[in-house]
Amino acid sequence: MMRSTPARLTELGTTKLPRLALFGLALVYVVAGLFMRDPWKTDDVVGLATMLTALHEGTWLQPQIGHLAYAQDGPMVTWVGAIAIKLFGPLLGDFTASRLPNLLWFAMSACSVWYGTYLVGRRAEAQPLALPFGGEPPPRAYGRMLADAALLLLLATVGILQHMHETSALPAVMAWQALVFYSLTRITDKPLTGALTLGVAIAGSFLTRGWPGGLPVMAGTLVAFMPPGALRRRLHWLPLAALVAAALILAWWIPATHGNSYWTQSWKAWNLGFYAWPEFNASGRALRDLTWFLWPTWPLVLVAVWQWRTWLFASHIWPALALLVCALLQLFFAADPDDGLYIMLVVPCASLAAMSLPTLRRGVINTLDCFAVMCFSLTAVTAWLGWVAVLFGVPAGISRNIARHTAGYVPPISWIALLLAAAITGIWVALIVWRFRVRPTALWRGTILSASGLAATWGLLVLLWQPVVDYARSYRTASAELAAVIQTNIRPGECLRSDGLGPGQRASFLVFQGLNFSYDLTCTLVLQQTTRKALGNGTAAYSGDKNVQELWRGGRRADPNEIFRLLRVPAGYQ
Numbered sequence: 001m002m003r004s005t006p007a008r009l010t011e012l013g014t015t016k017l018p019r020l021a022l023f024g025l026a027l028v029y030v031v032a033g034l035f036m037r038d039p040w041k042t043d044d045v046v047g048l049a050t051m052l053t054a055l056h057e058g059t060w061l062q063p064q065i066g067h068l069a070y071a072q073d074g075p076m077v078t079w080v081g082a083i084a085i086k087l088f089g090p091l092l093g094d095f096t097a098s099r100l101p102n103l104l105w106f107a108m109s110a111c112s113v114w115y116g117t118y119l120v121g122r123r124a125e126a127q128p129l130a131l132p133f134g135g136e137p138p139p140r141a142y143g144r145m146l147a148d149a150a151l152l153l154l155l156a157t158v159g160i161l162q163h164m165h166e167t168s169a170l171p172a173v174m175a176w177q178a179l180v181f182y183s184l185t186r187i188t189d190k191p192l193t194g195a196l197t198l199g200v201a202i203a204g205s206f207l208t209r210g211w212p213g214g215l216p217v218m219a220g221t222l223v224a225f226m227p228p229g230a231l232r233r234r235l236h237w238l239p240l241a242a243l244v245a246a247a248l249i250l251a252w253w254i255p256a257t258h259g260n261s262y263w264t265q266s267w268k269a270w271n272l273g274f275y276a277w278p279e280f281n282a283s284g285r286a287l288r289d290l291t292w293f294l295w296p297t298w299p300l301v302l303v304a305v306w307q308w309r310t311w312l313f314a315s316h317i318w319p320a321l322a323l324l325v326c327a328l329l330q331l332f333f334a335a336d337p338d339d340g341l342y343i344m345l346v347v348p349c350a351s352l353a354a355m356s357l358p359t360l361r362r363g364v365i366n367t368l369d370c371f372a373v374m375c376f377s378l379t380a381v382t383a384w385l386g387w388v389a390v391l392f393g394v395p396a397g398i399s400r401n402i403a404r405h406t407a408g409y410v411p412p413i414s415w416i417a418l419l420l421a422a423a424i425t426g427i428w429v430a431l432i433v434w435r436f437r438v439r440p441t442a443l444w445r446g447t448i449l450s451a452s453g454l455a456a457t458w459g460l461l462v463l464l465w466q467p468v469v470d471y472a473r474s475y476r477t478a479s480a481e482l483a484a485v486i487q488t489n490i491r492p493g494e495c496l497r498s499d500g501l502g503p504g505q506r507a508s509f510l511v512f513q514g515l516n517f518s519y520d521l522t523c524t525l526v527l528q529q530t531t532r533k534a535l536g537n538g539t540a541a542y543s544g545d546k547n548v549q550e551l552w553r554g555g556r557r558a559d560p561n562e563i564f565r566l567l568r569v570p571a572g573y574q
Helices: 019-031 043-057 076-092 094-098 100-121 139-156 169-186 191-224 232-257 261-273 280-293 297-307 318-332 339-359 362-392 396-405 415-438 445-473 476-489 503-513 532-537
Strands: 496-499 525-531 549-554 562-568
Touching: 019 100, 019 139, 019 445, 043 076, 043 094, 043 169, 043 503, 076 094, 076 100, 076 169, 076 191, 094 100, 100 139, 100 169, 100 339, 139 297, 139 339, 139 445, 169 191, 169 318, 169 339, 191 232, 191 261, 191 318, 191 339, 232 261, 280 318, 280 339, 297 339, 318 339, 339 445, 362 396, 362 415, 362 445, 415 445, 476 503, 476 525, 476 549, 476 562, 525 532
Parallel strands: 496 525
Antiparallel strands: 525 562, 549 562
C-alpha cells in the first residue's frame, strides 16, 4: 500500500518564477561587495596572500604567506586564485582578479543546489498528494518550484553572506559539497556522469580544506548509499568515484610531501589537532551560533524531517540528510568549531528546507512572509540610520558607538552609491507592496522575500558602509607607513623578522607593500605586534631595553589597542 505523502499543493503553487528575477537576484547577491574594496582581515587577506606567494615564490603545492607555512587549508583556493591573478591581474589588478574565483564557487553552489533539488523533486516519492478532481502540479513544474525555493533559501542563509565575498576556503568548500549533493542525485539516472562528478567533488573538498572538508562528504556519501533504494542500486559505481577521488588527491599529496617537510608536518598536525572528544561548552556554543548562521533554513529543516519522517530514506530526503548529519557530527568532534564547519551544513539545509514548503499550511507560510518583511525592513532602516549617524552625528548614541571603532575617520559622500542605495530600497518596498497587494499563490513567494531582503540589506551595507568598513578593517595605511620607515632606515644587508605577528597582519603587510618577514633570528630589524596595555605595564617584549632602538610605532587608527613597533636590535639578540 502506498504511503500518503505529506505534501499538499495545487498547480497554482508552482507558478514559474521569472528566470530574469532569479538570475538578477543571484547576480546582485554575489557581485555586491566583491570588488572595489580592500581585502578584509583575516581570512580574506590571508587567501590573497597565499595566491600572491604562489605566483612570486612558486609555492603552488604548499600554500604559504611569504615565509610562513599556511597549513590550515589545502591548495585548491590558492591554485584557482593564483591562476586568475596570472590571467586577469594585468588587466583588472591583483585584488579584483583574486576575487573572480568567488563567481565560480558561487555558480557551482547555486547550480548544484538547483539541479540536485530539481532532479529529486521530479521523482514519484516527492510528489504532492493527488487531488480528487485533479489540479495537482506536473512533476517537472513541481521539481522546478522546489529547486527555485532551495536556491532562494541558500541565498537567504544569513551566515554565509560575508564568506561568499571573501578569498578564503569557505566558499570553495561549500561549492564542492554542493557538487557532491548534485552527484548523489545524478548518479541514479546517469551513473557514469554521477560517479565521475562525485569523485571530482570529493577530491575538491579534500584539496580545499583537508580532512575537515573531505571527511564529512566522504562519510555522507557512504551513509547515503546504505538504505535500500535508488542509490543502493547504484552502489557498484561507488568504487569508480572513490578511485577518481583518490587519484586526484594523491596527484597532489605525493609531490607535496617531497617539498617543504615543515609544511607537510604542519598540515598533518593541524588536521589531527582539529578533532577532539566532544565538550559540553564547545558543543553548546556551536549550537547557539548555528541558530543565526543557518537562519532561516534550520526551522524548516526540522519541519521537513518531521513531516517526511516515514519517507526519510526516499531519494528527495536521504542524500541531503546524510550529508547534513555527517557534517553535524563533525561539528561536535571539532576542538574549536568555526564557520568553516557551519558552512558545510548550508547546502543540505537549503534542499531539505525546500521540501518542507509543500507541507506547510497557508497561515504558517503567511506568518513566515510577514516575519521576513519585518526583519529585513528593520535591517534596511538600521543601515540607513547608521549611515546618517556617521555623516551627521544623529542619533548621538549610535554616532558615539560607531566613532569608538572609527577614530579619525572622515566620511565621504558618494552620490552614485547614494542613488544606488535609494534604488535598492525602492525595489525592496515595491516587493513588499507586490506581496501584500497581489497576494501571489506561488510557493516561492516567501523564499524570494527572505532572499531579496537579505540581498537588499547587504547591498545597502556595501554602498553606504563600505568606506567605513575599509577604514576599520584594512591595513593599507599602516602598511604604507611601515614600508616608508623601512625604506628610510634599512641598512645594506639588513633583514626583517617579526615578533608576535598574526597571520592576518602578516598577510596584510605582504599584500599591500610586499613585506616578507624572515624567520632568521640574526635579523636586526624586528616588527613587533603588541597591545597598548602590554606596553603600558612593561610586559611587551623588548620593553625598557636600552639595547633596542624604536624606529616607528603605529597601527590602525580604528583599533587604538593594537600597536606595531619597528625595532632595531643587536645582531643575534632575541
